[in-house]
Amino acid sequence: MQTIFVMVKCELGEAYDVADAAVQTIEQVSEVYSTSGQYDLLLKFHLDAEADIGRFVTTRVQTLPGVKDTFTLITFKAFT
Numbered sequence: 001m002q003t004i005f006v007m008v009k010c011e012l013g014e015a016y017d018v019a020d021a022a023v024q025t026i027e028q029v030s031e032v033y034s035t036s037g038q039y040d041l042l043l044k045f046h047l048d049a050e051a052d053i054g055r056f057v058t059t060r061v062q063t064l065p066g067v068k069d070t071f072t073l074i075t076f077k078a079f080t
Contacts, residue, residue: 006073015066018041
């Protein structure tokens with residue numbers, strides 16, 4: 001299992017629709033947060049260990065209607 005975070009910049013006025021679409025259509029989504037600053041949303045995904053992260057982001061996240069730009073953070077270890 002690998003965890004990634006994707007920061008999403010949305011078209012103006014589209015952030016809530018993008019968040020809803022992500023939750024409704026991407027089964028790997030774990031959490032979605034609205035944020036302030038350069039990006040509008042922070043999405044957390046849990047992917048299978050063998051998943052191609054680049055392909056996942058470009059085909060599943062960047063293609064959501066209203067997405068303007070993304071920035072992906074790949075994680076290594078969770079500390080609890």
